[in-house]
Amino acid sequence: MLFLHRYFKITLSSMIPNFRFAVVSDLHIALPHTIWDHPSRFHLVEVSIPAFESVLEHLMQIDLDFILLPGDLTQHGEPDNHNWLQQRLAKLPFPAYVIPGNHDVPVLEANSQSIAFKDFPKYYRKFGYENDELYYTRLILPGVRLVALNSNAFNEQGNLIGRLVPQQLQWLGKVLANAQDEIVLVMIHHNVVEHLPNQARHPMANRYMLENASELLEVLRRYQVKLVFTGHLHVQDIAEDNGVYDITTGSLVSYPHPYRIFEYRQDELGNSRLQVLSYRVESVPEFPNLQCYSRTWMGDRSFPFLVRLLTLPPLSLPVSKAEELAPTLRDFWANIADGDAVFDYPQFPKEVSNYFYKYAAMTKEGHPALIDNNISLLL
Numbered sequence: 001m002l003f004l005h006r007y008f009k010i011t012l013s014s015m016i017p018n019f020r021f022a023v024v025s026d027l028h029i030a031l032p033h034t035i036w037d038h039p040s041r042f043h044l045v046e047v048s049i050p051a052f053e054s055v056l057e058h059l060m061q062i063d064l065d066f067i068l069l070p071g072d073l074t075q076h077g078e079p080d081n082h083n084w085l086q087q088r089l090a091k092l093p094f095p096a097y098v099i100p101g102n103h104d105v106p107v108l109e110a111n112s113q114s115i116a117f118k119d120f121p122k123y124y125r126k127f128g129y130e131n132d133e134l135y136y137t138r139l140i141l142p143g144v145r146l147v148a149l150n151s152n153a154f155n156e157q158g159n160l161i162g163r164l165v166p167q168q169l170q171w172l173g174k175v176l177a178n179a180q181d182e183i184v185l186v187m188i189h190h191n192v193v194e195h196l197p198n199q200a201r202h203p204m205a206n207r208y209m210l211e212n213a214s215e216l217l218e219v220l221r222r223y224q225v226k227l228v229f230t231g232h233l234h235v236q237d238i239a240e241d242n243g244v245y246d247i248t249t250g251s252l253v254s255y256p257h258p259y260r261i262f263e264y265r266q267d268e269l270g271n272s273r274l275q276v277l278s279y280r281v282e283s284v285p286e287f288p289n290l291q292c293y294s295r296t297w298m299g300d301r302s303f304p305f306l307v308r309l310l311t312l313p314p315l316s317l318p319v320s321k322a323e324e325l326a327p328t329l330r331d332f333w334a335n336i337a338d339g340d341a342v343f344d345y346p347q348f349p350k351e352v353s354n355y356f357y358k359y360a361a362m363t364k365e366g367h368p369a370l371i372d373n374n375i376s377l378l379l
Helices: 045-059 079-089 117-123 166-177 213-222 290-300 303-311 319-329 332-338 350-357
Strands: 019-023 066-069 096-098 136-141 144-148 152-154 160-162 183-187 227-230 237-241 244-248 258-266 272-280 375-378
Touching: 045 079, 045 290, 079 117, 096 144, 144 166, 166 213, 213 244, 290 332, 303 319
Parallel strands: 019 066, 066 096, 144 183, 183 227, 227 244
Antiparallel strands: 019 258, 136 144, 152 160, 237 244, 258 272, 272 375
């Protein structure tokens, strides 16, 4: 993972109002009759609706200006789940803005399970979309602009990938050229900055990255856009690449069931601060000890994932050795998802121990860098 100092500096060129907003990611809303069961799935979609209701109950108790939902709103793009969510969002006392994730538009043409790719905006006319494009921009507060991107595309083989098409990149450049006196918040489903070691090239992790992230980053840096909010990876992490910060939020249906609240404040001298606060859904009616249950659920399903991780490059261990080490690592991904993870496996072969140390929330000097969940950003 890529780690920051406890405080970092972002320069804004204009005065903007104080505001507070939330990010809730990868809801994977699944009404009971739509739940797709599989013995190895990591997503505890049974809690999707009660967990979201728990989050909304909290958010409605505070003075919130808006909420961002950066994709994977539904289990697999089912019309019933999209309908349920848009009806629920319509009842909120604050604006909500959404974008599609890969689970929301899994097919180009509608089938018996999922909506058509092009139909996504029709479900969310009140939540950012005004036309049939899958991306948009809104001035959501005086001096505060949201740019909501669509990172889902189909390649020549008909497979869904994470990529911005040229037309969208050109549009983005024009939007940002006219927004240089505003603070810009970018929302996109796929990760733009690496949150895991070698994420863009690792065969198990690269699908969570935007394929042409370098092109997007070039446009963002050109117009000094600093803040990007992503999902997809189901982990709590903050990463930075040459001045662009990718704040990814874990999934509401995976351990540790997190969500974030951001508070922007500016004092009379023009000094600004963005506070990041992370919360967890601790329980829902049918899962009173959700955190413990969910962590165990993930660990119980981790063995095939871990064996594959250990046998792929760069470790390339024999299957027998991977199967020997995997049980010790059963909570590895749960710890990654939790954010601010620290790993130490002195009993492992040195090469393996050093590899997993790279995933730890540590500075280059070997000090803990616990910035993935709660941090105060000096702007």
